[in-house]
Amino acid sequence: MSLVLAAIAQRARLGDGAIALSDQTSAFSYGALETAIAAAARDLFLWAPLVRPGSPIAVRLPNGAAWVILDLALARLGWTSLPLPGFFTDAQRQHAMADAGASLLVELSDAANGDLSIAGSPLRVTPLSLPDRRLPAGTAKITYTSGSTGQPKGVCLSRQHMEAVASSLVQAIGANYAGLHLPLLPLSILLENVAGLYTTLLAGGRYHILPPDQLGLADPFRPDLPRLAGAIAEQRANSLILVPELLRALMMVMTFTGIRLPDLTLVAVGGAKVAPSLLAQADELGLPVYEGYGLSECASVVALNTPSARKAGTVGRPLPHLGVAIREGEIVVENSGFLGYAGGQAHDGPVFTGDLGEIDEDGFLRISGRRLNTIITSHGRNIAPEWVESELTAQPEIRQAVVLGEAQAELSALIVPLIPGMDEAAIAGAVARANANLPPYARIGRWLARDAFDPAAGELTNNGRPRRAVLGARHRDFMEASTTGDLA
Template sequence: MRDFGNARAAAPATASGPVMSGGLVDSVFDRANQDPGLPAIARRLGPAGTAWTRMTAGELRDEVVALAKGLIASGIRPGNRVAVMARTRYEWTLFSCALWAIGAEVVPIYPTSSHEQVEWILKDAGCVAVVVEDEPGIMTVGSVCASLPRLRHVWQLDAGALEALVQKGRPVPATTVDSLRRIVLPDSTAVVAYTSGTTGRPRGCALSHRNLASPCDTLLEGWGHTGAPPGEQPAVLAFLPFSHVYGLMIQGLCLRGGLLMGHEPDLNADALASSFQTFRPTYLYAVPFVFEKLYKNFLRAAQQAGRGALFERAVRTAQDYALALERQRMGAGHGPGIDLRLQHALYGKAVYRKLRAALGGRVCGAASGGSPLNRELALFYAGIGIPVHDGYGLTETGGGITAQPVGREKTGTVGRPLPGVEVRVADDGEILVRGPSVFQGYVNDDPGTHMALRDGWLATGDLGHLDPEGYLSITGRKKEIIVTSGGKSVAPAALEERLRAHPLIHQAVVVGDNRPCVGALITLDPEFVAHWRGGLFAQDEVPGREAREENALRQEITRAVAAANATVSRLESIRVFRVLPEPFDVASGLLTPSMKLRRDEVTRRYAVEIDAMYQSSSRVPRERRTEELPTWDDSDDVFRRVR
């Protein structure tokens, strides 16, 4: 067993961060007292593309107090649980702060959750109230209210609930809020965050104020100076869902660190592009899916402008430059040579500056979480001037527990343990964690809590390894390991990551439990497929065009599968695959709010396609099977499905 703990950050950081005596919202009140004019929130009051208005720390504190008074007048008491079922918007932040100010507990729910999921979470947590965003939210909660006797209030944001609560609370003295806030202790429960449910029913993780504050304070102290150029206030655009602990950590970083925070509720490409241009963040928090999508958008735009070859050369130069710098940092090289520096400088003006401009022109760094970031992609972003600090955490740890040490970043890993955190890898490869952010336990599940917490160590369920310098690499989940009928164990994550690196491939799910070989379900990126089709043949080549396009696509996907297979042994390689008609998404229940695959649901939903995929393979004569070419079912007409 390899054990690394209390790893030093390259920038100064303490093992425990600032001494905490109260709750999370105290930082809002302290900031307002110390610097009431500091911009705290940026709000866009009109549609996408309109200007942002700034709310000061003093104004935010006053709005928190006004809403907290309304909650008190409505009968919300310390220890009550209130669910928030809305997208990432200002009111989410306001409600969470107001609830914490009176000692209540927040239960995040993703707004597109199914009736069954909403019913389960509200009942299991014992919520007395729920905040919804719109009419669909009201309908979802209304359909399950009969089974929720403890639920007393349903507040709809878009129907004026916030204003009504503020009005209702006017008679309540502000001193009442202050008195309740002062009795909140660091170890009081702040959030009951439900796991994403990738392999079963979600479980409620009780997280204290200290659990949530600890990683935020440590990151702010050791890494905070990387969030903006010297002398500028860091600005963060929050667009990841606050229903996930990563989103909550981003909110906590902004509130506790005095960062300017803007909210973007829409995750579609146009909305994000508009917000990047108008809000102009200095630091980007995202998941690998977002970084992958941004890269593919850059590539598609370059190809449409007739500069695809230039872009690909610039990408290789950026990666080579970043890799040379990394080797220099780690004492394994002398840094970029003069030729590489000249090439990098040339592409800096012709390409990299334009890529950074697409993100608002001020982004000087980024963080990736939720799942490991592809090493080549991380090198690309570092090479264009946006170093991405890959980290690791989970719901049960209140957010991050590892991060890339500043000045000693090692791509392909998720960094080293944060100061105050201990990480071990058990003999079976499972990652064990101990530290101040580890949760209090699962709500209403003592047996599950005892299984997860062993002598103070959290058994994460993730597999990984620590290198001699203490850098952690994630290799998969214990529950996701595939065992073929031949007894070969396969971790799917690396294969899926490699497949997603191809511009045409949007998502991939590796399957093969109790099957003769490993297979894959693949979805395509509709936008990139349309772009790829447009440039494949001359427009006047009409006869037989569709058949040739289909054949060319088969070859491209087969090459992508072969490239992924080159990274693993033959017994671990993908032998059959099927292209599915549409991407997985959150609304269909096949992705979690943090964009992770719900594997059990995917394999259940596509059981017929999986069976057909293996049956088609078994019909191929043995002499026709090759080591290089996995089977493509002839019934797959992908273009008809993605048009």
């Protein structure tokens, strides 16, 4: 049986009325949540004749109580779930459903009465006439990663290993940190689904969901920062999961407005390398930020700094259920639970992450970059661009940065300033401060300011990460000629 469902049932038997799940209109105690999951499972089972054995159910819903209850109802039935991120294009959604061979699509209904009603939300259920696809045995969830190139790939994971990650997080952090968790990332992202939702419920906390507009995240690429900070403060959130860019944005508004968030006890940050200087600034603002590391193939989290075990410059110790080793500089993960990709061969054995790192004498994991991203300058220096980029984006004037320089004598940077059209002297000052934290061979020699990277031109992945190959090809002339300070 699912560990999360068992934990909900055990807490429900206490009968103490503790709230497990809430949003802007409703609240579910652990007992009420257990009842709602059972009811949703019964209603879903009416569609069983249209569900091909092993075929996933595609879920396209925004963050809300309905998403949570549907996800756990699918777990109760033992059916495979295929969450579809809201930021996917229509073509990517269609690709994911076809690639995984989905039987049904569940989404919000335009009508007042849908085919299914969960937590007051009318849902439409659409049968899909798609060919069967081979999925590894034991697949409980398929998560599609946008990646940096090509079509999204469907990572197949078992429930046992997703919940092993959540259980390890509770063990490493401590259940006493379970308070009110406020999700800022989409639940369709594995990190929020496993490390946010499942971990909170296993630890007996409250998972409280607000719609994006109330969080100031209606446009995640241009967040309303005062609204975001105000929502965190008003809800008295105890824990958050952030990507580094959102952390920087939150810190900026705290610096300029003087707002403080004393109720926060745990802010987990991952998704990209975080500069030590940014973490030091977070400490000064009273933000309890703990950097971690993971990947979808390992069910979201591999290592995390915690309140009881934290070391600056590292991503923490590996979770207790995993075996992590370094082979020829590459991070390799044993017992990851990765079953394979949708439509591909079943995976057996360790996951070779493609990330470069080392484990220190105290067991903390340090990330230096991606093997495929490593820049080799004309001086023969090997440089992880993520390292340099983290120092650049630690400066408040810089929102995004991409470092280039393969076979060049010096490194170049494409820089998106915090404010479009920012004065070039301010950007130059930020680059100079970043360079002061770097050795001479890793300093930025030339930079080019861009008001933004263009997702329509393929310069960004769907979750907002720059595509290095696309940007490098577009700006090849810049790399080969001195255009310092020009504005593109």
